[in-house]
Amino acid sequence: MDKFTTLTGIAAPMPLVNIDTDMIIPKQFLKTIKRSGLGVNLFDELRYDREGNEIPDFVLNQPAWRDAQILVAGDNFGCGSSREHAPWALLDFGIRCVISTSFADIFFNNCFKNGILPITLPQEAVDALMEDARKGANARMTVDLENQTVSSSDGQEFHFDIDPFRKHCLLNGLDDIGLTMEKAPAIDRFETQMAQARPWI
Amino acid sequence: MTNTTAGAPRTLYDKIWDAHVVERQEDGTCLLYIDRHLVHEVTSPQAFEGLRMTGRKVRAPERTIAVPDHNVPTTWDREKGIDNEESRIQVEALDRNAREFGVNYYPVNDIRQGIVHIVGPEQGWTLPGMTVVCGDSHTATHGAFGALAHGIGTSEVEHVLATQTLIQKKSKNMKVEVTGRLAPGVTAKDVVLAIIGETGTAGGTGHVIEYCGEAIRNLSMEGRMTICNMAIEGGARAGLIAPDETTFAYVNGRPHAPKGAQWEAAVSWWRTLYSDPDAHWDKVVTLRGEDIAPTVTWGTSPEDALPITATVPAPEDFTGGKVEAARRSLEYMGLAAGTKLTDIAIDAVFIGSCTNGRIEDLRAAAEVLRGRRLAEGVRGMVVPGSGLVRAQAEEEGLDTIFKEAGFEWRLAGCSMCLGMNPDQLAPGERCAATSNRNFEGRQGYKGRTHLMSPAMAAAAGVAGHLVDIREFAAVTA
Ligand code: SF4
Numbered sequence: 151m152d153k154f155t156t157l158t159g160i161a162a163p164m165p166l167v168n169i170d171t172d173m174i175i176p177k178q179f180l181k182t183i184k185r186s187g188l189g190v191n192l193f194d195e196l197r198y199d200r201e202g203n204e205i206p207d208f209v210l211n212q213p214a215w216r217d218a219q220i221l222v223a224g225d226n227f228g229c230g231s232s233r234e235h236a237p238w239a240l241l242d243f244g245i246r247c248v249i250s251t252s253f254a255d256i257f258f259n260n261c262f263k264n265g266i267l268p269i270t271l272p273q274e275a276v277d278a279l280m281e282d283a284r285k286g287a288n289a290r291m292t293v294d295l296e297n298q299t300v301s302s303s304d305g306q307e308f309h310f311d312i313d314p315f316r317k318h319c320l321l322n323g324l325d326d327i328g329l330t331m332e333k334a335p336a337i338d339r340f341e342t343q344m345a346q347a348r349p350w351i
Numbered sequence: 352m353t354n355t356t357a358g359a360p361r362t363l364y365d366k367i368w369d370a371h372v373v374e375r376q377e378d379g380t381c382l383l384y385i386d387r388h389l390v391h392e393v394t395s396p397q398a399f400e401g402l403r404m405t406g407r408k409v410r411a412p413e414r415t416i417a418v419p420d421h422n423v424p425t426t427w428d429r430e431k432g433i434d435n436e437e438s439r440i441q442v443e444a445l446d447r448n449a450r451e452f453g454v455n456y457y458p459v460n461d462i463r464q465g466i467v468h469i470v471g472p473e474q475g476w477t478l479p480g481m482t483v484v485c486g487d488s489h490t491a492t493h494g495a496f497g498a499l500a501h502g503i504g505t506s507e508v509e510h511v512l513a514t515q516t517l518i519q520k521k522s523k524n525m526k527v528e529v530t531g532r533l534a535p536g537v538t539a540k541d542v543v544l545a546i547i548g549e550t551g552t553a554g555g556t557g558h559v560i561e562y563c564g565e566a567i568r569n570l571s572m573e574g575r576m577t578i579c580n581m582a583i584e585g586g587a588r589a590g591l592i593a594p595d596e597t598t599f600a601y602v603n604g605r606p607h608a609p610k611g612a613q614w615e616a617a618v619s620w621w622r623t624l625y626s627d628p629d630a631h632w633d634k635v636v637t638l639r640g641e642d643i644a645p646t647v648t649w650g651t652s653p654e655d656a657l658p659i660t661a662t663v664p665a666p667e668d669f670t671g672g673k674v675e676a677a678r679r680s681l682e683y684m685g686l687a688a689g690t691k692l693t694d695i696a697i698d699a700v701f702i703g704s705c706t707n708g709r710i711e712d713l714r715a716a717a718e719v720l721r722g723r724r725l726a727e728g729v730r731g732m733v734v735p736g737s738g739l740v741r742a743q744a745e746e747e748g749l750d751t752i753f754k755e756a757g758f759e760w761r762l763a764g765c766s767m768c769l770g771m772n773p774d775q776l777a778p779g780e781r782c783a784a785t786s787n788r789n790f791e792g793r794q795g796y797k798g799r800t801h802l803m804s805p806a807m808a809a810a811a812g813v814a815g816h817l818v819d820i821r822e823f824a825a826v827t828a
Contacts, residue, residue, distance in 0.1 A: 350609030
């Protein structure tokens with residue numbers, strides 16, 4: 151997993167609420183057995199018409215936001231299916247950070263496993279950043295994970311909270327599985343106890 | 352976070368959580384032991400690939416259960432294989448992974464194959480007090496047994512395969528109580544849609560919901576699974592219902608349920624699994640069972656749920672970001688504000704899915720259809736949730752009722768719930784569906800989904816438009 155330290159880049163505004171994972175990556179692209187290559191189909195049904203032509207109005211098709219690395223989105227982003235293809239598609243497109251007033255739990259979790267930083271901020275802050283994102287390619291936002299801040303292009307700074315363990319893993323690009331494998335003795339002990347307390351399991 | 356010191360009153364969630372903590376860090380992050388890991392073909396290939404690349408094994412193959420469901424054809428010529436190459440590769444990958452890593456496996460041609468959330472309970476893999484995970488958000492279904500069950504991403508699937516644990520922080524406790532008795536014609540599906548209509552799709556975010564109250568207690572296991580199945584549509588990763596005699600009766604005798612002395616020991620532990628009277632709740636929602644009407648959705652979010660007696664709302668009826676979302680929904684659904692819900696004409700009926708693909712659901716739909724036919728121009732499809740549900744329904748003659756009513760009778764799978772196989776809606780086609788998601792494009796590109804109970808979906812098929820099952824039964828019975 152890639153480390154996440156600081157990121158300065160273009161932010162795309164997506165004010166729609168309840169953007170679900172079916173919208174982020176429709177089901178026809180879940181048939182892959184790989185993690186990579188999903189970026190071209192990110193937001194597929196919003197981004198392309200039936201013939202595969204780009205829909206010019208869609209934000210990521212507009213010249214200003216084609217290279218966005220940050221999304222500023224409406225409430226309850228990532229609701230619905232647990233598909234990790236959603237963060238894979240975001241990542242493959244180049245999005246490393248999503249900012250919203252709230253996220254669905256499973257999507258939120260999945261982001262951290264893939265080096266994407268989901269940031270929850272209060273409504274006023276998201277509104278201000280949404281405005282800033284609308285300015286397009288001339289306005290670059292900066293996300294500083296170490297200091298837990300997002301700065302808009304006009305210098306407004308917002309502090310965000312993050313779980314310390316997740317922050318540590320993101321900053322260092324650490325893989326959970328390796329960390330947990332080191333705890334095998336504790337897991338062995340638990341299994342021994344469980345075999346006595348709840349043998350039917 | 353909820354206080355879980357010894358002796359303090361605890362919720363059901365607290366109790367199951369405490370029984371599975373392998374290790375707790377200072378900041379409250381826990382390593383949680385996982386009793387059952389269910390696996391399907393869509394969210395697992397990258398996880399198995401990860402194991403292979405790192406030379407890791409599946410730590411507890413005996414606790415891991417794999418079954419293909421999303422991509423499998425539901426047509427009767429299924430043994431001839433899967434036409435779509437990518438779908439076939441995905442199912443073949445599961446086949447190979449299941450055998451190579453030695454996990455429990457129900458292949459496509461096994462009578463026990465079906466939707467993973469139907470197979471788990473049916474085979475007795477799902478038991479009260481367990482932790483159950485699957486790379487699928489509707490894992491919440493298993494909470495109906497008083498098991499802590501939730502969906503995980505593929506990275507977490509790999510984590511559980513390798514370590515049989517998950518790194519978790521505790522969620523908050525939310526109680527949803529449905530008091531009193533349900534009116535005739537009102538089912539578990541109506542209850543859960545009404546709950547989501549009330550709380551919104553983010554109402555349960557960050558929480559584990561326990562459903563309780565007389566109306567919930569009186570539900571069968573099938574009904575309880577329908578309720579917990581849609582906990583995720585209310586934003587909660589997990590929904591729970593405390594186990595009771597109804598639960599024990601359902602579990603007893605299932606292939607993987609404990610037997611003999613172990614059964615006795617298990618039941619005596621299971622009887623301690625309830626929320627203590629003074630337990631702390633972070634959020635409480637109460638609905639009166641008597642007030643719940645048959646409920647349907649009009650839009651493209653499960654929270655767009657209204658009593659069948661209502662009319663389609665206008666964007667101006669909402670506030671904030673929901674105004675734009677509602678405008679978009681109405682356009683997508685091709686509906687005008689002010690239209691009576693019962694005036695909405697449909698083209699298709701889908702009966703199935705892990706929400707309503709169990710035997711009781713098929714019985715309810717068949718009951719409505721007995722001696723009736725689908726309206727002119729309406730197509731219907733019934734997809735049992737598992738091969739065993741299908742066999743049971745055929746034994747009861749339900750397949751004949753469906754076929755005589757003009758429905759297609761299919762083999763088990765997810766089918767048109769998400770249309771990863773060829774079972775899809777055509778653009779603009781409007782469907783009365785018993786599944787759980789009405790998102791844009793869910794059942795097919797530009798397809799339009801109205802969620803409802805099996806009886807309501809069957810009745811809509813006969814009438815050719817959405818109907819109030821209470822009046823339908825009265826007029827035509
Ligand atoms: S039936 Fe639908 S909701 Fe259930 S597991 Fe299959 S695709 Fe998911």
